[in-house]
Amino acid sequence: MKIIIPLIILLTLFSCNNQSQNKSEQEPIKEAIILPDNAIPFIYKGGVIMDIKVNDSIMGSFLFDTGSDQLYLDSSFVANNNILTQKGRTKEISGVGANTPRVPVSDNIKLEIDSLTITYNNVPVLNLNSIRGEKIDGIFGIDIFRSSVLRINFDSSYFQIIKPSDFVIPSEHDSLKITIAGNKTFIKCKALILDSLNVDGFAMLDLGSGHNLTFTSVIAHDFNFNDNITNKYSVTHKNAGYGGDSHSYYFRAKKLNIGKYTLENPVMNYSTDESGGLSMWGPMGLIGIGVMKRFDLIFDFPNKKLYFKPNSLFNEHFFSSTTGFTGKYRESDSVAGFIIGNVIENSPASAAGIKPGDIITHLNGLEILSYPDTERNNLFLQDTMELEFKIKRGTESHIVKFVPREML
Template identity: 25%
Template sequence: MSKINFRASVTYLIILVIYTCATLSAQAQHFYFTGNKSKDAIGFDLVKNLIIVPLYLNGKGPFNFILDTGVGPLIITDAALIDSVGINIARSIKISGLGKGDEIDAFLSNDLSAKIGDAHIDHIPTAILKNDIFGLSNYLGTRIYGLLGYYFFNSFIVEVKYSTKRLLFSDPGAKIKIKGEGIPIVIDSYKPYIKINIESPEHGKLDLKTLVDNGASHALSLERLNEQPFPVPANTIPGNLGVGMSGPIDGNIGRVSLLKIGDYTLKNVLVSYPKYDDVAAKILLKNRNGNLGADVLSRFNIVFDYSRNFMYLKRNSQFNRPFDHDMSGIELYADDDGKTNRYLVSRIEPGSPAQQADIQVDDEILLINFVPVSSYKLNELNNLLKSVDGKTIILYLQRNKEQLVKVFKLKRRI
């Protein structure tokens, strides 16, 4: 059930869907305001650094969608919406994607209307996955129906205020005051790219091109360097980096000493190194080195202006928070059986404190440090498990019909 980072697989889906949907309709596809309105603002939820917004489809909803600069078409991960909102299917396709496994089925539509705040769009290109392979609802602990990306960002000047969880969006011609350092972006295949600089003991200083991807919860993922797999440093730990279209994606987790974006410098940044054969070798990633994710982007308030090829960064109160990886070795998911806050173990990292304490996959957590887990949201529980190096954790578990107590200490492993 681990669904930490599904970005690379979504990229493959986008490449296919964009060109297929383009043949279905010649109509302009932009969000628009009616009447004299030129700007709007809504609140959003922030879970694992991912932005969750309410979206209406064909006049019904709201449905929770992740707002994601890394996707092009509207992606629906819950196929039940086909019937509940009345989606007309244009055709079906099979996708052979990333990871280890079989092809998956998806449907395409170009006859769906959407609304966010007071902004509307008609005939938005849409891909509907027949089966929810990503398990976003389980991963985030709240019901998620899909992802909204390019067509929203391309329609407006979009300001993401991570500090106050507010989303402001304005027509490109509206008079607004933009604050922050301007960073040039390049829109390629419906997604924004920027130049960054990193520094590490192994490679010294490197200039890299990365996708700006606020729909990926990691900090930085490095895939290619000089047309070869990005070299993995010696000081890393193995990790499950998520799930692709065709199964799990393995890799390693390490750090770089410095990450520089414009005049901003971040230190000791976590980096994912996905296994090359599972990711970069399977899709068209030759024009980029990696992926800049939400664990970095959420440290800023950001303005995206696709019409002028710029994004603007202004550091917020979270800028100096440390980059911490899970210190327990436990990956959790919220069980989708109608029960409130029921959390089970989806994966145990090899060599972690949890493995040494004999915690196992499918164990259900009942109490943590003598507090019922029903009092926690999944996001809060995950934050607790990466909170303080050396902190003692006492878990009361249900394993089949047996109840067990397990004790271990959190350990910073990277």
């Protein structure tokens, strides 16, 4: 079975908010490197996070999100830096999840990245950390780069901003035409779900999503994924995006083709949402950073081309959930740890008695927030050593132990 999905009705489709996911995603191992002179470093923490100057003097930690339709600011960042919100003015926002909340807005917000500047008005202000699960001060999209060529190097974690007049088309990269609609970027790809089932179409590049490929509920319904895909598990992501909760099933597909390159046995997910960004007709879904981090990317925005070639992460295994829980890290006066949002049935976590709302405060005797991300994730991704978790439930704490095991 095959379909080619036309790229239309895109302007109001996805806000790139599908942030919640299994935190056991493997991260690149960093070695000592020398960056090019014009490199702009970023930190990879399940997404591209970089320091940006705001309003000429304020430094903030921002998530770069190719699925973001505009700039968003975190409410704590706004309050701590005395940035004014417009009295009596609000703006409705939407994205993954069913809700369309109205939030305060700020005007005259200037961003500066290297030699590029852009000023925004009517900028939504909301609690981004409750969505992301880790501290960020804002989310920005591609608009600041629209007149430039942008290279993203995931091996060494840096951007390069190139003047179009200085850009030389790289001979070693494959290329695809990109379509930009509503400040969002779309490319064609092909997913082989089963030997007898594939889906072709346009997908939105969503570097703000930690997933690999997320299908909309429309595609899932049209291809009867519920019946055709039998080996899967269910996850409800709490506060997944600007619109609230979102539900998906995760499964392991056969292949994903992007240009001339083929990714083998990727874990994908399909939404069952009846409203919100993942329920809209048009694109097949979202391609997240779990896929795109495997390529050296060059966005030639003026000519609407994406150049890409595999990097050192290309053949990295696509992990499904190994713990059986999802959630978000929190650090505040009242909470410090990993808050469990969802526990997968028949998983190591469910067998150990972990429940939604539990807070993991310690891992193997150490505070879980004290672990470097890579070290913590490597513990989750192994399947030979028993892990010890200290769990806080209400006013009581107890210890649970289990050996991680891949669910797919």
